[in-house]
Amino acid sequence: MNEKKGDIPRWKDRFDEVKTLKTYDPNFKWMHLVIGKSKEDGHFILRLRKFGNNFNINSKKHLAYVKKMLEEGSKELDWHEELGDKEIKELIKKNKEFKELKQKSKKQIIHQKEVVENLLSQVGKLREEKFKIGLDEFKKDLKKFKSLLKNNFKEKELQNWLYEHPWVFGPTYIDNSKEEINRQGDWIDFIMQRYDTFYDIFELKLPSCKLFSGKRNNKIPQNDVSRKYPMSSEVKDAISQVIEYLEEYELDKTNIAWKKGISIHKPKATIVIGRNNKDEKRAMKTLNSYLNNIEIITYDDIVEKANNFIKLIENRNREK
Numbered sequence: 001m002n003e004k005k006g007d008i009p010r011w012k013d014r015f016d017e018v019k020t021l022k023t024y025d026p027n028f029k030w031m032h033l034v035i036g037k038s039k040e041d042g043h044f045i046l047r048l049r050k051f052g053n054n055f056n057i058n059s060k061k062h063l064a065y066v067k068k069m070l071e072e073g074s075k076e077l078d079w080h081e082e083l084g085d086k087e088i089k090e091l092i093k094k095n096k097e098f099k100e101l102k103q104k105s106k107k108q109i110i111h112q113k114e115v116v117e118n119l120l121s122q123v124g125k126l127r128e129e130k131f132k133i134g135l136d137e138f139k140k141d142l143k144k145f146k147s148l149l150k151n152n153f154k155e156k157e158l159q160n161w162l163y164e165h166p167w168v169f170g171p172t173y174i175d176n177s178k179e180e181i182n183r184q185g186d187w188i189d190f191i192m193q194r195y196d197t198f199y200d201i202f203e204l205k206l207p208s209c210k211l212f213s214g215k216r217n218n219k220i221p222q223n224d225v226s227r228k229y230p231m232s233s234e235v236k237d238a239i240s241q242v243i244e245y246l247e248e249y250e251l252d253k254t255n256i257a258w259k260k261g262i263s264i265h266k267p268k269a270t271i272v273i274g275r276n277n278k279d280e281k282r283a284m285k286t287l288n289s290y291l292n293n294i295e296i297i298t299y300d301d302i303v304e305k306a307n308n309f310i311k312l313i314e315n316r317n318r319e320k
Contacts, residue, residue, distance in 0.1 A: 011047070011054070014039060134167075135313050141165050142306050149207060149299055159204050162272075163190050168306040169202075169270070191267070199264055201249075203242050205273035207299045209234040212280050229283035235273060235296065242269040242294055269294045276300035 015036035023031050034047040046057040057063050145168065148158055166173045173192045189204040212229040231239075249264050276298050288295055 011036075015045060015047075018044070135310065138167060138306070138310055138313075141168070142303070142310065145306070146303060149303075158207075159189055162202075162204065162302075166192050167309070168302050170305055170309060173200075193262075199262060199267050201242065201245055201267050201269040203238060203245070203269060203271045205234060205238055205271065207273075207275055209274045211235055211274045211277070211296075211298070212283055229280055231287065235271075235287075238271045238273055238296075239291070239294065242271055245269065246293065266293070271296045272299060272302065274298050
């Protein structure tokens with residue numbers, strides 16, 4: 001409430017002046033904030049004084065209301081409170097601490113990265129040595145695999161051979177770290193652990209399965225769409241089956257980890273089916289480009305991948 005100069009003595013009769021905070025600004029002259037204490041009941045009061053004008057704030061609730069109104073008014077006028085020296089120094093200090101923490105974290109990340117890269121380098125060297133030692137065995141394995149593809153074989157025989165020779169899928173996978181899982185009647189041919197500790201699913205179909213169906217037109221231009229080659233029913237069934245596996249793994253990964261002691265997280269799936277056909281190469285590439293976490297390869301792709309792997313080891317041996 002505003003009071004006139006003549007009211008001041010009456011205020012002094014009712015309140016004791018506990019403390020006066022004086023401010024002076026060239027633009028506003030002087031202004032005092034008086035802390036008063038009631039002589040009657042001892043409650044405190046804030047009193048703004050500027051010349052003969054006074055404004056009393058009688059309680060915390062009153063103060064909160066005044067502050068709220070002032071804040072709303074300042075927002076309307078887009079006024080921003082200027083920081084004092086103390087606040088500025090505090091912000092500078094916090095900014096410095098943040099920079100030091102950021103720099104420290106950066107150094108720790110660089111150090112950890114160097115440690116990991118060093119370990120991977122050592123693992124890579126050990127793997128290369130292992131591959132060199134096993135080169136002749138790899139060649140024998142590949143010859144046996146080609147023989148299985150040429151001759152009549154049972155599905156289980158081919159499946160077991162691939163299960164026992166994961167190197168033909170490339171150097172990504174760890175030998176003897178495979179797990180067979182038969183869960184709720186769903187058979188997953190096998191899963192294999194990669195060097196990054198994660199697992200992938202491998203679903204095997206017969207080499208005799210067709211990849212694409214419908215009539216073939218050898219005159220289809222290379223830049224034409226691949227829908228000229230619709231997927232075969234075998235490929236569709238395999239994709240549907242693998243999608244179900246991936247979903248089941250995601251939903252049941254905790255139970256699998258508990259029962260099997262392996263951690264399944266966002267596995268990728270590889271479907272091995274059919275043989276290569278040069279007229280279907282473009283269609284196969286297009287099909288794989290639209291699949292997420294699923295790759296379809298042929299048995300001939302496995303042979304090619306294994307051949308390239310052997311050549312890579314041989315070339316490295318010659319370089320040394």
